Amino acid sequence: MRWRGIFAAALAALAAVLSAGGAGAAWETGMQEPASAIAREQQWLNLFMLGVITVIGAGVFGAMFYSIFKHRKSKGHKAANFHENTLVEIIWTAVPMVIIILMALPATRVILAYKDTSAPDLTVKVTGYQWKWSYDYLDEGVFFYSQLSTPPEQIGGKYYFSDAAETEKNENYLLEVDNEMVVPVRKKVRLLLTAADVIHAWWVPQLGVKQDAVPGFVRDAWFRAEREGVYRGQCAELCGKNHGFMPIVVRAVSEEAYAEWLAERGGGTAAKSDDAEPLRVGQAAAAQSDAESEAPQEWTMESAMALGEKQYGTFCAACHQANGEGLPPAFPGLKGGISADKNKKAEHLEIVLKGKAGTAMASFSYLSDADIAAIITYERNAWGNDTGDLLTPEEIKAAR
Numbered sequence: 001m002r003w004r005g006i007f008a009a010a011l012a013a014l015a016a017v018l019s020a021g022g023a024g025a026a027w028e029t030g031m032q033e034p035a036s037a038i039a040r041e042q043q044w045l046n047l048f049m050l051g052v053i054t055v056i057g058a059g060v061f062g063a064m065f066y067s068i069f070k071h072r073k074s075k076g077h078k079a080a081n082f083h084e085n086t087l088v089e090i091i092w093t094a095v096p097m098v099i100i101i102l103m104a105l106p107a108t109r110v111i112l113a114y115k116d117t118s119a120p121d122l123t124v125k126v127t128g129y130q131w132k133w134s135y136d137y138l139d140e141g142v143f144f145y146s147q148l149s150t151p152p153e154q155i156g157g158k159y160y161f162s163d164a165a166e167t168e169k170n171e172n173y174l175l176e177v178d179n180e181m182v183v184p185v186r187k188k189v190r191l192l193l194t195a196a197d198v199i200h201a202w203w204v205p206q207l208g209v210k211q212d213a214v215p216g217f218v219r220d221a222w223f224r225a226e227r228e229g230v231y232r233g234q235c236a237e238l239c240g241k242n243h244g245f246m247p248i249v250v251r252a253v254s255e256e257a258y259a260e261w262l263a264e265r266g267g268g269t270a271a272k273s274d275d276a277e278p279l280r281v282g283q284a285a286a287a288q289s290d291a292e293s294e295a296p297q298e299w300t301m302e303s304a305m306a307l308g309e310k311q312y313g314t315f316c317a318a319c320h321q322a323n324g325e326g327l328p329p330a331f332p333g334l335k336g337g338i339s340a341d342k343n344k345k346a347e348h349l350e351i352v353l354k355g356k357a358g359t360a361m362a363s364f365s366y367l368s369d370a371d372i373a374a375i376i377t378y379e380r381n382a383w384g385n386d387t388g389d390l391l392t393p394e395e396i397k398a399a400r
């Protein structure tokens, strides 16, 4: 009687858990539906391998438990002696070898296909940063950053934002971005992956791509989305505090919609017309930075300082801190040093434009002339630095 009661209670609890799961997230098992041939192959490989190891596991443990039970000592069985048995040794070497080869053959086939980035229809350079991605459509002259668009109130909730409204989470909470990577459907998209600070990884399960993005190296990968749709992924390499907050969204659209999107972004055939010079890598970035920085009409100390403070906050404060004190010893303060030295303006300009090899100080030459002039002006006149230097965009242009 007692056992029946416990069993009934357990069943009721299980039912409650199942229905709660059904209400919250879809109650699903297995992997996301593949949207590329490679993703399908990967899932097949996964099932195949699972099958092989299940059969081996059941066989080995079955034989083991059977022997232990059937031939136990208490029944008077004596241990057999297999020492120096050549036949057994050959069998237990050959059989696993055959099994491994059987598993390696299909796996190798998929890896070779996965690595074959030849003859792409378009190439996009993808760069990982702490904590966002950028996409540079190399032949189309389109460049943009892509970062998390989930509002911070939804992440922090009432705990961090006392005045936050009851925080309902978006459907694609933490898997949504401001600028999606748009690609034409059924076209081979080659990715050139790298990173600007630490190792990140570009991972979109439905497209079957997972590739580390390593600073100083360019790795390639490719996908061909089989049908239109939105495919979501995440950075898959622990890359610091906001690792969980740099999602990836790929939208595969028809060729017409893709051309329209390119045109909206100022790229495509317009950027490729015969008399236009081909865009250099990074130039598109500068163009975007120009367009977005709202460079002031009149270049005065005041307007430059205002723009400089804003752009410093975006591009430099993560390391050098908003108060200019840096985080020594890793990141030097900019209060004092060459930023406060009237005679070291050229050095200051050089380190911002070129970066410093072998340190975390990267080149910021992809920023617009106005942004760089404003940032340096800001650094040379904030936090007690009082060089009075006002740099102009023309000066930056000449120094490039």
Ligand SMILES: [Cu+2]
Pocket (backbone or CB within 6 Å): 128, 129, 131, 199, 200, 201, 235, 236, 237, 238, 239, 243, 246
């Ligand atoms: Cu990352």
